[in-house]
Amino acid sequence: xxxxxxxxxxxxxxxxxxxxxxxxxxxxxxxxxxxxxxxxxxxxxxxxxxxxxxxxxxxxxxxxxxxxxxxxxxxxxxxxxxxxxxxxxxxxxxxxxxxxxxxxxxxxxxxxxxxxxxxxxxxxxxxxxxxxxxxxxxxxxxxxxxxxxxxxxxxxxxxxxxxxxxxxxxxxxxxxxxxxxxxxxxxxxxxxxxxxxxxxxxxxxxxxxxxxxxxxxxxxxxxxxxxxxxxxxxxxxxxxxxxxxxxxxxxxx
Amino acid sequence: xxxxxxxxxxxxxxxxxxxxxxxxxxxxxxxxxxxxxxxxxxxxxxxxxxxxxxxxxxxxxxxxxxxxxxxxxxxxxxxxxxxxxxxxxxxxxxxxxxxxxxxxxxxxxxxxxxxxxxxxxxxxxxxxxxxxxxxxxxxxxxxxxxxxxxxxxxxxxxxxxxxxxxxxxxxxxxxxxxxxxxxxxxxxxxxxxxxxxxxxxxxxxxxxxxxxxxxxxxxxxxxxxxxxxxxxxxxxxxxxxxxxxxxxx
Numbered sequence: 001x002x003x004x005x006x007x008x009x010x011x012x013x014x015x016x017x018x019x020x021x022x023x024x025x026x027x028x029x030x031x032x033x034x035x036x037x038x039x040x041x042x043x044x045x046x047x048x049x050x051x052x053x054x055x056x057x058x059x060x061x062x063x064x065x066x067x068x069x070x071x072x073x074x075x076x077x078x079x080x081x082x083x084x085x086x087x088x089x090x091x092x093x094x095x096x097x098x099x100x101x102x103x104x105x106x107x108x109x110x111x112x113x114x115x116x117x118x119x120x121x122x123x124x125x126x127x128x129x130x131x132x133x134x135x136x137x138x139x140x141x142x143x144x145x146x147x148x149x150x151x152x153x154x155x156x157x158x159x160x161x162x163x164x165x166x167x168x169x170x171x172x173x174x175x176x177x178x179x180x181x182x183x184x185x186x187x188x189x190x191x192x193x194x195x196x197x198x199x200x201x202x203x204x205x206x207x208x209x210x211x212x213x214x215x216x217x218x219x220x221x222x223x224x225x226x227x228x229x230x231x232x233x234x235x236x237x238x239x240x241x242x243x244x245x246x247x248x249x250x251x252x253x
Numbered sequence: 254x255x256x257x258x259x260x261x262x263x264x265x266x267x268x269x270x271x272x273x274x275x276x277x278x279x280x281x282x283x284x285x286x287x288x289x290x291x292x293x294x295x296x297x298x299x300x301x302x303x304x305x306x307x308x309x310x311x312x313x314x315x316x317x318x319x320x321x322x323x324x325x326x327x328x329x330x331x332x333x334x335x336x337x338x339x340x341x342x343x344x345x346x347x348x349x350x351x352x353x354x355x356x357x358x359x360x361x362x363x364x365x366x367x368x369x370x371x372x373x374x375x376x377x378x379x380x381x382x383x384x385x386x387x388x389x390x391x392x393x394x395x396x397x398x399x400x401x402x403x404x405x406x407x408x409x410x411x412x413x414x415x416x417x418x419x420x421x422x423x424x425x426x427x428x429x430x431x432x433x434x435x436x437x438x439x440x441x442x443x444x445x446x447x448x449x450x451x452x453x454x455x456x457x458x459x460x461x462x463x464x465x466x467x468x469x470x471x472x473x474x475x476x477x478x479x480x481x482x483x484x485x486x487x488x489x490x491x492x493x494x495x496x497x498x499x500x501x502x
Binding site: 175 | 307308309326327329331332333335337340341343344345354355380382400
């Protein structure tokens with residue numbers, strides 16, 4: 001623990017340094033005082049944001065949409081990935097479609113999705129799903145393909161059926177790759193839900209951000225940015241913890 | 254004695270474009286309860302032969318019969334023990350859970366009994382990667398026995414552990430074989446190991462392999478790790494096999 005604090009210290013000191021520099025620059029008018037981030041002012045506004053009912057509403061909305069889209073994407077990506085990685089004909093059937101859809105920058109799908117699903121939650125869940133689905137799918141296929149064939153032969157010599165082999169051997173063995181895909185997906189999901197909220201401007205952290213900007217409540221806008229950054233950090237750390245629990249064995253073999 | 258396992262003119266060729274022949278034509282019969290070793294020069298296709306017998310890969314020609322039935326898939330009652338114990342154990346499962354993977358029905362008591370047999374009763378809650386190589390191989394032996402096989406196929410299972418551990422594992426395997434009435438087919442490049450353990454030894458030729466000769470082993474049982482290796486019959490058979498193996502092509 002001591003060593004961990006010691007290794008973090010220089011990085012934290014550097015953050016303190018540039019926040020201090022921003023503060024000095026803003027106070028002395030070296031940067032535009034209205035539009036630039038003003039740390040002490042952001043801190044004050046953040047206090048207001050943290051105490052307001054708007055925070056819980058926005059956070060709940062953003063996290064809820066993200067969880068729904070990301071959860072569906074993980075479930076669908078893993079199931080389809082297992083099928084495509086394990087069963088050649090399924091792969092041959094779906095691979096061209098996949099390669100066609102995958103390179104589309106997902107924000108480009110927002111306009112059609114708005115037309116098809118409207119401005120509400122279904123559209124936002126759909127865009128998160130589409131963004132998060134592909135990394136999980138691709139990594140699951142790759143994970144399944146690179147499972148040590150010895151493990152599969154073990155399942156065969158013990159005469160385990162196909163389903164048992166897939167779920168008791170191939171799935172756990174591919175888990176490190178699958179989780180790496182999910183980590184990418186989680187980041188993409190947060191980006192896309194924020195973007196969708198900014199476009200529709202009704203609920204969530206993205207909407208709060210755009211509202212503040214449009215109303216020239218500039219330091220409020222920065223405060224909401226800090227909230228979003230903290231959410232991103234919290235999600236990443238939670239994911240780390242989950243990963244350590246699920247694949248505790250993967251670095252030790 | 255009725256032949257439990259019959260290997261008849263088994264051939265294996267790999268690759269369609271530039272075919273490489275691994276096995277030319279192998280014939281061998283193993284009786285119930287026998288301990289037979291297959292030795293041969295390295296790269297002669299010993300492991301390939303064992304995998305065909307296990308039903309893990311198909312033969313290009315010829316057939317393997319277990320109790321008269323042709324083997325196409327891994328048959329019931331046959332378990333293949335992999336050389337690479339560290340790759341064949343599931344790292345996300347504990348020792349006990351790995352053993353339970355071999356059980357046909359989840360019998361808790363049976364698992365404990367098996368771990369006791371291989372001397373790992375105190376390690377059931379550990380993970381395979383927390384154990385030494387020899388202990389890991391004991392876990393895979395326990396897992397293999399959990400499936401209650403009548404035939405155990407051993408693919409150089411003692412080759413990647415240190416010399417003393419190897420002697421301990423030899424003792425364990427002979428002990429289990431004596432207790433269970435298993436039929437064991439062992440592939441090894443270690444002539445001493447083959448002579449020490451088996452009833453008969455099949456010597457393969459270079460690739461593409463055939464059975465050059467099958468040697469009956471006159472070394473009396475029970476085998477003792479030190480004395481048996483000094484027995485004149487042990488030395489004579491070792492001499493014969495090594496000489497044949499070292500003959501230039």
